Amino acid sequence: MSKFGTSQPVTRLEDSRFLTGRGRYVDDIAPQDALHGFVLRSPQAHADINGLDVGAARAAPGVHLVLTATDLTGAGLKNAMRYALVKTKGAKPAAPVRPILAEGRVRFVGDPVAFIVADSLIAARDAAELIELDLDERPAKIDLAPGGETIHAEAPDNIAYEFTLGDGAATEAAIAGAAHIITHTSHDNRVIVNSMEPRGCYAEVEGGRLHLAFNGQGVWDIKADLIRWLDLPEADVRVTNPDVGGGFGMKGMGYPEHFLVAHAARLLGRPVRWMSDRTEAMLSDNAGRDLDVTTTLAFDADLKLVAFRTDSISNLGGYVSEFGQNIQSALYAKVLTGPYDVQTYHFRNRGVFTNTTQVDAYRGAGRPEAIYALERAMDFAARELGVDPLDLRRRNFIATDAFPYRSATGELYDVGDFPRVLARAEVEADLAGFAARRAKAEAQGRLRGLGICYYIESILGDPSEAATIEITETGARVYVGTQSNGQGHETVYAQLLHDQTGLPLEAIEIVQGDSDRIASGGGTGGSRSVTVQGMAMRATADTLISQLRAFLSTDMDQKDMTFDAVEGVFRAPGSNVVITLLEAASRARAAGQPGVATATRTTTLPGRSYPNGCHIAEVEIDRDTGATRVDRYTVVDDFGNLMNPRLAEGQVHGGIAQGIGQALTEHVVFDESGQLLTASFMDYGMPRADDTPFIAFYTEPVPSTANPLGMKGCGEAGTVGALAAVANAVQDALWPLGLRQVDMPFTPARVWAMLQEGKALAAE
Structure with a gap:
């Protein structure tokens, strides 16, 4: 095994660009002519919306667009976020609508109420100050106990669901007959995630196609949401993740800003960007x-x-x-x-x-x-x-x-x-x-x-993942369905491919986070990346080597060719024929068989x-x-x-x-x-x-x-x-x-x- 292969403490390859300011984070790469978005958020935790007048804001200097819940529904868009319900044995869980922009009531400090798009962030903030938001405050429920002021009619006593597993009667009987019974109560306190890079995104329309770039943990769920929400053909939507400065699960899902920025860019025909500041993140990021x-x-x-x-x-x-x-x-x-x-x-x-x-x-x-x-x-x-x-x-x-x-x-x-x-x-x-x-x-x-x-x-997470590996003139390009948030995926994946092909680490390019270049993927979450993606890469590399070996056996009239993964060369037994992996791929392309130098495999973990x-x-x-x-x-x-x-x-x-x-x-x-x-x-x-x-x-x-x-x-x-x-x-x-x-x-x-x-x- 090479000193750069798996099980070796190789220094991270990506650190060079991060430490020299060459990282491509979403706020760094947004189009220079992009308009700026700003979210007006509720200043109260629980209140009825009696009035929302955005007229003055729309007329403010530099303002191009102000969106409210009425504007979304008026455009035929569903003012609702997607989420999953837990499977329960009894009553179905409560499924109240979570609006993209508050409609009728606000339910936490930071609840999005309106979205302002202007020439500059200052202009958007100034316009937000002109919005007249009339709120009739309700009592706020803060504690964890059932009861209190009703937040959603669908959830009596504010209980959204009751989830149970196991045999209650057998458990009670066993406890009653036990020699020792110990009961302990603990509180697991709330935390704010505070990733180094706050959430952000930008959207643009390129050649009639919508492109959303955001700093998340995978692109395909958001792409599916945009297709469904905007009623667009799949081919007309591209979603990308550039470099991401920490996610920790908090960036693993959709947020209202993704939809608002995308809709605004389509309406205005101009790029639109939004970036959270730290206090805004503390108010609006999932805790x-x-x-x-x-x-x-x-x-x-x-x-x-x-x-x-x-x-x-x-x-x-x-x-x-x-x-x-x-x-x-x-x-x-x-x-x-x-x-x-x-x-x-x-x-x-x-x-x-x-x-x-x-x-x-x-x-x-x-x-x-x-x-x-x-x-x-x-x-x-x-x-x-x-x-x-x-x-x-x-x-x-x-x-x-x-x-x-x-x-x-x-x-x-x-x-x-x-x-x-x-x-x-x-x-x-x-x-x-x-x-x-x-x-x-x-x-x-x-x-x-x-x-x-x-x-x-x-x-x-999904136990299935795909990988595509193509041998280029100078090395290899690997397309993966996971998304690094700072974990070092580029290094680990390069090590894995080096171990199987002998290619130098610096000759291996990892491509991630682009729905145009990668057909599908499970994103990153649940500590799945290296195990699931690693297995897919290993299977893909095996397929690639097999394809090239079979091609060389025919092309060079050499039977039983072998591949030396340490040196990265094919050999013909009983002869002095030695050909590198890159040379084999080049021969395949010259012979009109470029597909031989590319392989894609989808694998599923058995457990x-x-x-x-x-x-x-x-x-x-x-x-x-x-x-x-x-x-x-x-x-x-x-x-x-x-x-x-x-x-x-x-x-x-x-x-x-x-x-x-x-x-x-x-x-x-x-x-x-x-x-x-x-x-x-x-x-x-x-x-x-x-x-x-x-x-x-x-x-x-x-x-x-x-x-x-x-x-x-x-x-x-x-x-x-x-x-x-x-x-x-x-x-x-x-x-x-x-x-x-x-x-x-x-x-x-x-x-x-x-x-x-x-x-x-x-x-x-």
Whole structure:
């Protein structure tokens, strides 16, 4: 295998252009003559629209267009966004319309009301100030409890759906007969995604065709939406994703601005651009997490799990967003029982509407939430039962010889060796030395805690993907259906093709994010890219080599030609005939058979892979201020075979940083009227470099049997494990003070309040 092939820590190829300012981000490449769009958003969280007068705005200098809901419906367009409903056993989920522009009522601060297009952004903003919006305020519903002011008539008590799985009666019976019953309640706080690059897009009409460029996670869903919404032929719509500065699930779906910009460009016959600023993003981007979970664990006398019950209520925001109903229900359920061997269970999740921004996918999309609740409960149970948290987990792990294992919720875990991974983490984290580290911290007036999380996650998304590879005069061009958001796809895919063809990395071009150049694709999400796209590329490369080998055998009258992937050459046994891959492709083109140098294959994964691993965090808390910091962090992951260990480690580091951010600093606050009080980086605590310790990263690979490459996705794993590891460490630090209920985020003010509660308990 070449030093540049798979399993090698190759430096990212794309970084050169990013670091030298040659990235092609949507706000950089919008047409110079494009008009500027601006969205007028509701200043109130819940109100009836009594009047909307845009006359003065339309007459303002530099204004070309002002769109309202009436303008959309008047043009024969449906004023509604697309979204999916969760499949439930009982009553159908509520399916209220989510308008592109508010119609009749606004339901969160930031709800789009009008779209202004002008010569400049300043002119558009000035015109927006002239719009007369008469709102009759209603009470705002902010909390997660059922009831309150009705937001949608279709959802009594504001409950959008009730999702259940498992046997409730059998679970209750098993719990009633258990030797030990432990119940734990946790709150998974709301976060604002805050990708480095805010959302943006531009649209133009080229030769009668609509072209929309936006910074998202795939082009085909948006293309299908535009075709349907504008009633256009498929051939008349092109959608592209240029370079994208972070997505994390938040950019994986459609937003009103995509449709408004596209419609405006067609109406005006001019390019139209829109770019969010940071506060606008905080108000309008789909948020993440925000749910309450009560977990009940039932153990027998030997501390083996005999039953498991989960009851959760999750925030949908003001409307159903694209995947919102499925995140905390169907996707949460995929890893409901984690790495543990328990088959008797019951799960209920209810989604509730509130007058807040929509909640949807955020790095992990349901799996971090499920593992957080489960691993918080397991640690809590260990403390309540007076046993070692590692020992309790070992007693309940799925046995290594039980794989493939069908989980209680129907997932087929292909492989795993959880005890081995846990044992490695115990050593690498130096748990034997923790007591001494705690004693030292105590002597210096600080509390120290140790937290463990053993996670498992399920790769999501379409298991099918296509790839096209064409050999050019100088190298290869690869067309992929996934979309990089900064993960390093260009490097990993080039490594994979280099490993199979011997072509230099710099001679391989990766083409992505263009519906004209790529027929179809599943986009990026659910940690699917490398496993699904990698398998498609491997199959395509095999087909390409076979085609060229067959061509050469005939063209050169040489039978049984072989291909040396290390050197990238074809050889004829028993002769001195050696021809490079590029020479073979050139011969095929010269012979009038250019198709021989191009191949396309669509493949489907035979099963999903299940990354898993152990996170161990140590925190220290200042007794006087409540300031909490993560002091040590160790993670041992099973990602199967790695294509590029350096990039995998980078993904884990980034995921852990996001988990630490949610656990310690990120705190979304709405007031009682629904106003977002944390709408800038002055008020919203993004994690910084000094919030993140050195992260010791190790792997204990058990190659997946669900794909030929033996890989398991790693993009979201860091976040899946980090939340509970940090929270359990804080719980451990505060446990001696008598504190049994501690919830994220562990900001200094909140932890200080917990410390005062501990002092009050000690004084009783």
